[in-house]
Amino acid sequence: MNGREDHAQNPPVALAETPRPGLLSAGDYTGGPLGSELQPARVQPGNGAVYRVGKWPTYTAELAAGPGRDATLGNCSMCHSVTYITQQPPLPAATWEAEVHKMIKAFGAPIQEATAKEIITYLQTHYTPETRKE
Template identity: 60%
Template structure:
Protein backbone atom coordinates (compact mmCIF):
# COMPACT_ATOMS: atom_id res chain seq x y z
CA UNK A 1 0.00 0.00 0.00
CA UNK A 2 2.77 2.36 1.07
CA UNK A 3 4.48 2.37 -2.32
CA UNK A 4 1.41 3.79 -4.01
CA UNK A 5 1.68 6.98 -2.02
CA UNK A 6 4.29 8.43 -4.33
CA UNK A 7 2.01 7.81 -7.32
CA UNK A 8 -0.69 9.71 -5.51
CA UNK A 9 1.77 12.54 -4.98
CA UNK A 10 2.74 12.60 -8.66
CA UNK A 11 -0.92 12.67 -9.67
CA UNK A 12 -1.53 15.51 -7.26
CA UNK A 13 1.45 17.39 -8.72
CA UNK A 14 0.17 16.91 -12.26
CA UNK A 15 -3.25 18.12 -11.18
CA UNK A 16 -1.75 21.22 -9.52
CA UNK A 17 0.28 22.02 -12.63
CA UNK A 18 -2.73 21.55 -14.83
CA UNK A 19 -4.58 24.25 -12.93
CA UNK A 20 -4.67 27.81 -14.15
CA UNK A 21 -1.02 28.80 -14.02
CA UNK A 22 -1.64 32.49 -13.46
CA UNK A 23 -0.09 33.52 -10.19
CA UNK A 24 -1.54 36.17 -7.90
CA UNK A 25 0.22 39.45 -8.50
CA UNK A 26 1.45 38.52 -11.96
CA UNK A 27 -0.31 40.94 -14.22
CA UNK A 28 0.68 39.67 -17.59
CA UNK A 29 2.58 36.64 -18.67
CA UNK A 30 4.45 36.33 -21.91
CA UNK A 31 6.35 38.77 -24.00
CA UNK A 32 6.37 42.46 -23.31
CA UNK A 33 5.87 44.85 -26.14
CA UNK A 34 6.03 48.59 -26.40
CA UNK A 35 3.58 50.22 -24.07
CA UNK A 36 2.92 47.09 -22.02
CA UNK A 37 3.21 46.95 -18.26
CA UNK A 38 6.57 46.24 -16.75
CA UNK A 39 8.53 47.38 -19.72
CA UNK A 40 12.09 48.38 -19.01
CA UNK A 41 13.28 51.16 -21.23
CA UNK A 42 16.83 51.43 -22.41
CA UNK A 43 18.57 54.47 -20.97
CA UNK A 44 19.07 57.35 -23.35
CA UNK A 45 22.50 57.48 -24.88
CA UNK A 46 24.86 59.80 -23.05
CA UNK A 47 25.10 62.87 -25.23
CA UNK A 48 27.77 64.85 -23.42
CA UNK A 49 30.32 62.04 -23.38
CA UNK A 50 33.85 63.02 -24.29
CA UNK A 51 36.06 60.90 -26.49
CA UNK A 52 38.22 60.20 -23.43
CA UNK A 53 35.23 58.87 -21.55
CA UNK A 54 35.24 61.72 -19.02
CA UNK A 55 32.09 63.73 -18.75
CA UNK A 56 30.56 66.01 -16.21
CA UNK A 57 27.48 65.52 -14.15
CA UNK A 58 25.70 68.22 -12.21
CA UNK A 59 25.47 68.33 -8.46
CA UNK A 60 23.23 65.73 -6.85
CA UNK A 61 20.13 67.65 -5.80
CA UNK A 62 20.27 67.48 -2.03
CA UNK A 63 17.50 69.04 -0.09
CA UNK A 64 16.95 69.41 3.59
CA UNK A 65 13.30 68.87 4.31
CA UNK A 66 11.68 71.52 6.44
CA UNK A 67 9.61 69.86 9.11
CA UNK A 68 6.30 71.51 9.85
CA UNK A 69 6.41 73.98 12.73
CA UNK A 70 4.61 73.02 15.89
CA UNK A 71 5.01 71.48 19.32
CA UNK A 72 7.15 68.35 19.17
CA UNK A 73 9.25 69.45 16.22
CA UNK A 74 12.40 69.70 18.33
CA UNK A 75 11.81 66.21 19.69
CA UNK A 76 11.53 64.84 16.18
CA UNK A 77 14.68 66.68 15.17
CA UNK A 78 16.49 65.36 18.20
CA UNK A 79 15.32 61.77 18.34
CA UNK A 80 14.35 60.86 14.80
CA UNK A 81 17.45 62.00 12.94
CA UNK A 82 19.87 59.84 14.89
CA UNK A 83 19.74 57.08 12.27
CA UNK A 84 18.32 58.75 9.17
CA UNK A 85 17.32 62.17 7.97
CA UNK A 86 13.89 63.70 8.45
CA UNK A 87 13.35 63.09 4.74
CA UNK A 88 12.12 59.66 5.83
CA UNK A 89 9.19 61.47 7.39
CA UNK A 90 8.54 64.12 4.74
CA UNK A 91 8.84 61.74 1.80
CA UNK A 92 6.00 59.54 3.06
CA UNK A 93 2.58 60.03 1.57
CA UNK A 94 0.09 61.36 4.12
CA UNK A 95 -0.31 58.43 6.54
CA UNK A 96 -3.26 57.74 8.84
CA UNK A 97 -2.76 58.62 12.50
CA UNK A 98 -2.60 54.97 13.56
CA UNK A 99 0.16 54.34 11.03
CA UNK A 100 2.29 57.11 12.51
CA UNK A 101 1.80 55.64 15.94
CA UNK A 102 2.89 52.24 14.63
CA UNK A 103 5.80 53.84 12.80
CA UNK A 104 7.19 55.43 15.95
CA UNK A 105 6.74 52.14 17.84
CA UNK A 106 8.53 50.31 15.02
CA UNK A 107 11.49 52.67 15.28
CA UNK A 108 11.69 51.94 19.00
CA UNK A 109 10.87 48.23 19.14
CA UNK A 110 12.26 47.00 15.85
CA UNK A 111 15.13 49.36 15.18
CA UNK A 112 16.06 50.11 18.78
CA UNK A 113 15.54 53.88 18.81
CA UNK A 114 16.19 55.17 22.33
CA UNK A 115 13.18 57.39 22.88
CA UNK A 116 11.55 57.88 26.29
CA UNK A 117 7.83 57.08 26.41
CA UNK A 118 6.80 60.68 27.03
CA UNK A 119 8.82 61.94 24.06
CA UNK A 120 7.50 59.14 21.86
CA UNK A 121 3.95 60.23 22.72
CA UNK A 122 4.69 63.83 21.80
CA UNK A 123 6.45 62.80 18.60
CA UNK A 124 3.46 60.67 17.61
CA UNK A 125 1.12 63.57 18.32
CA UNK A 126 3.33 65.89 16.26
CA UNK A 127 3.36 63.50 13.28
CA UNK A 128 -0.40 63.06 13.53
CA UNK A 129 -0.91 66.80 13.70
CA UNK A 130 1.04 67.47 10.49
CA UNK A 131 1.40 64.36 8.34
CA UNK A 132 -1.97 62.61 8.00
CA UNK A 133 -4.34 62.92 5.01
CA UNK A 134 -6.44 65.33 7.07
CA UNK A 135 -3.64 67.45 8.47
CA UNK A 136 -0.86 67.43 5.90
CA UNK A 137 -0.23 70.74 4.18
CA UNK A 138 1.25 70.63 0.70
Protein backbone atom coordinates in the same frame (compact mmCIF):
# COMPACT_ATOMS: atom_id res chain seq x y z
CA MET B 1 51.92 41.65 -21.80
CA ASN B 2 50.92 43.84 -18.87
CA GLY B 3 47.42 45.18 -18.23
CA ARG B 4 48.09 48.55 -19.84
CA GLU B 5 49.36 47.13 -23.11
CA ASP B 6 46.47 44.66 -23.26
CA HIS B 7 44.00 47.47 -22.53
CA ALA B 8 45.57 49.68 -25.21
CA GLN B 9 45.34 46.93 -27.84
CA ASN B 10 41.85 45.79 -26.80
CA PRO B 11 40.01 48.82 -25.41
CA PRO B 12 36.64 48.13 -23.78
CA VAL B 13 33.65 48.69 -26.01
CA ALA B 14 30.28 49.90 -24.79
CA LEU B 15 27.54 47.28 -24.86
CA ALA B 16 25.51 49.48 -27.15
CA GLU B 17 26.65 52.38 -29.27
CA THR B 18 23.35 54.17 -28.71
CA PRO B 19 20.95 53.76 -25.82
CA ARG B 20 18.03 51.44 -26.45
CA PRO B 21 14.65 53.10 -25.83
CA GLY B 22 13.01 52.18 -22.55
CA LEU B 23 16.09 50.60 -21.00
CA LEU B 24 18.70 51.74 -18.54
CA SER B 25 22.09 52.42 -20.09
CA ALA B 26 24.72 49.83 -19.27
CA GLY B 27 28.49 49.85 -19.56
CA ASP B 28 30.92 47.13 -20.55
CA TYR B 29 32.13 45.02 -17.67
CA THR B 30 34.75 43.03 -19.57
CA GLY B 31 37.22 41.35 -17.27
CA GLY B 32 40.78 42.60 -17.32
CA PRO B 33 44.00 41.57 -15.63
CA LEU B 34 43.72 40.92 -11.90
CA GLY B 35 43.84 44.11 -9.89
CA SER B 36 42.67 46.37 -12.70
CA GLU B 37 39.36 48.12 -12.98
CA LEU B 38 38.20 48.99 -16.44
CA GLN B 39 35.67 51.78 -16.61
CA PRO B 40 32.69 51.50 -18.94
CA ALA B 41 32.88 53.55 -22.11
CA ARG B 42 30.92 56.78 -21.96
CA VAL B 43 27.57 56.66 -23.67
CA GLN B 44 26.43 59.91 -25.20
CA PRO B 45 22.85 60.91 -24.40
CA GLY B 46 20.51 60.22 -27.26
CA ASN B 47 16.86 60.43 -28.10
CA GLY B 48 14.39 57.95 -26.73
CA ALA B 49 13.24 56.76 -23.35
CA VAL B 50 16.55 56.34 -21.55
CA TYR B 51 16.34 56.92 -17.82
CA ARG B 52 19.13 58.10 -15.59
CA VAL B 53 19.21 58.13 -11.81
CA GLY B 54 19.97 61.48 -10.22
CA LYS B 55 21.39 62.33 -6.85
CA TRP B 56 19.28 62.20 -3.70
CA PRO B 57 18.55 65.71 -2.42
CA THR B 58 21.23 66.88 0.00
CA TYR B 59 19.08 69.38 1.86
CA THR B 60 17.41 68.80 5.19
CA ALA B 61 13.66 69.00 4.87
CA GLU B 62 11.86 71.65 6.88
CA LEU B 63 9.41 70.17 9.36
CA ALA B 64 6.16 71.95 10.15
CA ALA B 65 6.30 74.28 13.14
CA GLY B 66 4.52 73.17 16.28
CA PRO B 67 4.82 71.35 19.59
CA GLY B 68 6.90 68.19 19.19
CA ARG B 69 8.89 69.45 16.20
CA ASP B 70 12.18 69.63 18.11
CA ALA B 71 11.66 66.17 19.65
CA THR B 72 10.88 64.75 16.21
CA LEU B 73 13.84 66.42 14.54
CA GLY B 74 16.26 65.52 17.32
CA ASN B 75 15.24 61.90 17.74
CA CYS B 76 14.34 60.83 14.21
CA SER B 77 17.41 62.41 12.60
CA MET B 78 19.70 60.34 14.83
CA CYS B 79 19.10 57.42 12.46
CA HIS B 80 17.66 58.83 9.23
CA SER B 81 16.84 62.05 7.45
CA VAL B 82 13.58 63.78 8.29
CA THR B 83 13.06 63.79 4.53
CA TYR B 84 11.53 60.35 5.17
CA ILE B 85 8.68 62.19 6.89
CA THR B 86 8.15 64.98 4.36
CA GLN B 87 8.63 63.28 0.99
CA GLN B 88 6.31 60.34 1.36
CA PRO B 89 2.54 60.31 1.06
CA PRO B 90 0.83 61.34 4.30
CA LEU B 91 0.22 58.37 6.61
CA PRO B 92 -2.90 57.70 8.69
CA ALA B 93 -2.62 58.54 12.40
CA ALA B 94 -2.53 54.87 13.45
CA THR B 95 0.32 54.20 11.01
CA TRP B 96 2.43 57.00 12.51
CA GLU B 97 1.96 55.48 15.95
CA ALA B 98 2.98 52.05 14.63
CA GLU B 99 6.00 53.52 12.81
CA VAL B 100 7.34 55.25 15.92
CA HIS B 101 6.91 52.09 18.00
CA LYS B 102 8.61 50.07 15.23
CA MET B 103 11.61 52.41 15.34
CA ILE B 104 11.89 51.83 19.09
CA LYS B 105 11.21 48.09 19.25
CA ALA B 106 12.60 46.78 15.95
CA PHE B 107 15.42 49.25 15.30
CA GLY B 108 16.36 50.13 18.88
CA ALA B 109 15.76 53.87 18.73
CA PRO B 110 16.57 55.20 22.23
CA ILE B 111 13.35 57.18 22.67
CA GLN B 112 11.60 57.44 26.04
CA GLU B 113 7.84 56.71 26.12
CA ALA B 114 6.89 60.32 26.94
CA THR B 115 8.99 61.59 24.03
CA ALA B 116 7.54 58.92 21.73
CA LYS B 117 4.03 60.16 22.56
CA GLU B 118 5.13 63.73 21.79
CA ILE B 119 6.57 62.64 18.42
CA ILE B 120 3.46 60.61 17.55
CA THR B 121 1.18 63.54 18.38
CA TYR B 122 3.33 65.86 16.26
CA LEU B 123 3.30 63.50 13.26
CA GLN B 124 -0.45 62.92 13.59
CA THR B 125 -1.04 66.67 13.79
CA HIS B 126 0.96 67.60 10.68
CA TYR B 127 1.51 64.57 8.41
CA THR B 128 -1.76 62.66 7.95
CA PRO B 129 -4.03 62.85 4.88
CA GLU B 130 -6.46 64.94 6.92
CA THR B 131 -3.93 67.41 8.31
CA ARG B 132 -1.13 67.76 5.78
CA LYS B 133 -1.15 71.01 3.90
CA GLU B 134 0.17 70.75 0.36
